[in-house]
Amino acid sequence: MSDQPAPVNDLRSALALLERHPGQLHTTDHPIDPYGELAGVYKRVGAGGTVERPTRVGPAMLFENVKGYPGARILVGLLASRNRVGLLLDCPPRELTRRMTDAVRNPVEPVFVGADQSPCQEVVHRADADGFDLRTLLPAPTNTDQDAGPYFCEALVLGSDPDTGHTDVTIHRLCVQDKDEISIFFAPGRHIDAFRKKAEARGKALPVSINIGLDPAVYLGTSFEAPTTPLGFDELTIGGSLRGEGVQLVDCLTVDQKAIARAEIVIEGEILPEVRVAEDQNTNTGHAMPEFPGYDGPANPSLPVIKVKAVTTRKDAIVQTLVGPGEEHVSLAGIPTEAAVLRMCEDEYPGFVQQTYAHSSGGGKFLQVVQVKKTSDFDDGRARQVGVLALGIYTELKHVVLVDEDVDPFDTEDVLWAMTTRFQADKDLVVLPGVAGHVLDPSQTPQYNPALPAKGVTAKMVYDATRPYGLRDMFTRARFRDVDPRPWYPDYEE
Structure with missing residues (x-):
C-alpha cells in the first residue's frame, strides 16, 4: 500500500494531508457554542492577523460537537498560517507568490460533472418540499456578541453575467436573516454586484450558488481582483491551474446556476430584485462583524437579499469559517x-x-x-x-x-x-x-x-x-x- 497521501481536490483531502503534519490540525469533541464562543477560542489559539491581542498563529481547529446542531462540524483557520498554505499547495511558503503568479498565467478551465460525481449533492433539502430553516439546519457562527447575526464567513458566491454568461466567484459577507433569506454585502466594484444590477434593471433575480468547504486552492484562486482578473475572467481557472486539473462543477437542482461539485455545502438561491434589508434587522447592534482591518464593520442599512431555494451537502458536512480579522x-x-x-x-x-x-x-x-x-x-x-x-x-x-x-x-x-x-x-x-x-x-x-x-x-x-x-x-x-x-x-x- 502506498504511503503517499491522496491528491488534494477538496476540503477532506486537504484535512487528511494536514493530519500527516503534527501541529497543523487540532480536532476536538468538547462542546462548543458557534455563537461567539468558537471565535473566542480560536482568537487565542490561532487567529493571528489584526485580531486584538493576545492571539497567535496556531493550528486549524475542527470542532465536532457543536451545541444545538447534532452531527454538525465546524472548521476554522485552515489557511491561517502561511506555512500551512505552503503545505496545502505543496510549495515553500516564500515561493507562494510566484506559484500564484504562474497559475494566473496558465489557467485551467473548469470541468462539468453529473450529480453522481458530485458529493455536494449527497443530502438534499428543498425549500418548497421540506420547509427547512437555515438557522437550525446549518451552524453559521458569530465572531462577537455585537455581530448583526450569524454569518457564513468563508462562503464562495458563484454568479453569472446575464448578458455574456461569464462566471465570477467571490467571498462576500453573508448574514442569515430568516429561515430562507441571507443578506449579502458587496464592496464597491465587485463583479457579482455588477451582474446583480444588470438583472435588477430587468426586474429579474440573479441565480447564485453559495459554496462552503472547498479545496483551499479554489479559495485562493478566487481571491484575485481586477485588473489581474478583469470582468469576464473566471477565477476558478486559477484554482484549476494550482491543482493541474479543472475545478469540477455541477448543475444546481433548483436554480439555473452551477455549484462546486466537491463542496461540503451548497446553498442555492436567487438575489432578489428591488428587495433590501438592514443587516442588523434582527439584533439592532449597529455592527456587522469584525472585518480584516481589525474593527467591527458597521451594519449596512440596506443590503440585497438572497432567497434560498435549496441546501445540498455531503454526508457529515463541515461548515468552514474564519475569524474576520485573522491570518486566514x-x-x-x-x-x-x-x-x-x-x-x-x-x-x-x-x-x-x-x-x-x-x-x-x-x-x-x-x-x-x-x-x-x-x-x-x-x-x-x-x-x-x-x-x-x-x-x-x-x-x-x-x-x-x-x-x-x-x-x-x-x-x-x-x-x-x-x-x-x-x-x-x-x-x-x-x-x-x-x-x-x-x-x-x-x-x-x-x-x-x-x-x-x-x-x-x-x-x-x-x-x-x-x-x-x-x-x-x-x-x-x-x-x-x-x-x-x-x-x-x-x-x-x-
Missing part, C-alpha cells in the same frame, strides 16, 4: 495580491522586483513590502515607480514599503530596521492624496479627514526604505561568517 484573511487576500503586484512589475521591469509580501498588519490588503534589486542610479527612481505601480494595480492597497535585496520582506524586525536607518521623512516619503481606497478602513472617511470627499477615499504612501544606489557602500550590513551551528546546537533549524 491575510492568506486569502494577501497572497493573490502579492502575485498580482509581482506579475505586473515583472511585465514592466523584468528582474527588478525580487519579492512582494502582503503584511499581516494590513490584513492582506492595506500594506505590502516590495523587495527590489538596484543595479544603477536610475533604479532609485525606478524603485519609487514600482511603489506607485503597486498602488495602481491594487486599488485597496494603502501603503507600500520598498526594501533592498539584503532585507527580508517577511521579517518585520528587518523591515523596520530598514525603515529606521534607510529613510528620511522629508526625502523618502511619497504621498498620493485623494485616491480610491477601501470603505472598511475607518480612517478613510470625511469624519476622520474633512478633506476626503467620500468614504473609501484615502491618502496613499510609498515608504522608500531602500539605500541610494550611489551610497550603497555606506549602507553595507555587518558581515559575519556563515557557520553551521548544529555541531554546538543540534536543535538548530533554519
Whole structure:
C-alpha cells in the first residue's frame, strides 16, 4: 500500500494531508457554542492577523460537537498560517507568490460533472418540499456578541453575467436573516454586484450558488481582483491551474446556476430584485462583524437579499469559517495580491522586483513590502515607480514599503530596521492624496479627514526604505561568517 497521501481536490483531502503534519490540525469533541464562543477560542489559539491581542498563529481547529446542531462540524483557520498554505499547495511558503503568479498565467478551465460525481449533492433539502430553516439546519457562527447575526464567513458566491454568461466567484459577507433569506454585502466594484444590477434593471433575480468547504486552492484562486482578473475572467481557472486539473462543477437542482461539485455545502438561491434589508434587522447592534482591518464593520442599512431555494451537502458536512480579522484573511487576500503586484512589475521591469509580501498588519490588503534589486542610479527612481505601480494595480492597497535585496520582506524586525536607518521623512516619503481606497478602513472617511470627499477615499504612501544606489557602500550590513551551528546546537533549524 502506498504511503503517499491522496491528491488534494477538496476540503477532506486537504484535512487528511494536514493530519500527516503534527501541529497543523487540532480536532476536538468538547462542546462548543458557534455563537461567539468558537471565535473566542480560536482568537487565542490561532487567529493571528489584526485580531486584538493576545492571539497567535496556531493550528486549524475542527470542532465536532457543536451545541444545538447534532452531527454538525465546524472548521476554522485552515489557511491561517502561511506555512500551512505552503503545505496545502505543496510549495515553500516564500515561493507562494510566484506559484500564484504562474497559475494566473496558465489557467485551467473548469470541468462539468453529473450529480453522481458530485458529493455536494449527497443530502438534499428543498425549500418548497421540506420547509427547512437555515438557522437550525446549518451552524453559521458569530465572531462577537455585537455581530448583526450569524454569518457564513468563508462562503464562495458563484454568479453569472446575464448578458455574456461569464462566471465570477467571490467571498462576500453573508448574514442569515430568516429561515430562507441571507443578506449579502458587496464592496464597491465587485463583479457579482455588477451582474446583480444588470438583472435588477430587468426586474429579474440573479441565480447564485453559495459554496462552503472547498479545496483551499479554489479559495485562493478566487481571491484575485481586477485588473489581474478583469470582468469576464473566471477565477476558478486559477484554482484549476494550482491543482493541474479543472475545478469540477455541477448543475444546481433548483436554480439555473452551477455549484462546486466537491463542496461540503451548497446553498442555492436567487438575489432578489428591488428587495433590501438592514443587516442588523434582527439584533439592532449597529455592527456587522469584525472585518480584516481589525474593527467591527458597521451594519449596512440596506443590503440585497438572497432567497434560498435549496441546501445540498455531503454526508457529515463541515461548515468552514474564519475569524474576520485573522491570518486566514491575510492568506486569502494577501497572497493573490502579492502575485498580482509581482506579475505586473515583472511585465514592466523584468528582474527588478525580487519579492512582494502582503503584511499581516494590513490584513492582506492595506500594506505590502516590495523587495527590489538596484543595479544603477536610475533604479532609485525606478524603485519609487514600482511603489506607485503597486498602488495602481491594487486599488485597496494603502501603503507600500520598498526594501533592498539584503532585507527580508517577511521579517518585520528587518523591515523596520530598514525603515529606521534607510529613510528620511522629508526625502523618502511619497504621498498620493485623494485616491480610491477601501470603505472598511475607518480612517478613510470625511469624519476622520474633512478633506476626503467620500468614504473609501484615502491618502496613499510609498515608504522608500531602500539605500541610494550611489551610497550603497555606506549602507553595507555587518558581515559575519556563515557557520553551521548544529555541531554546538543540534536543535538548530533554519
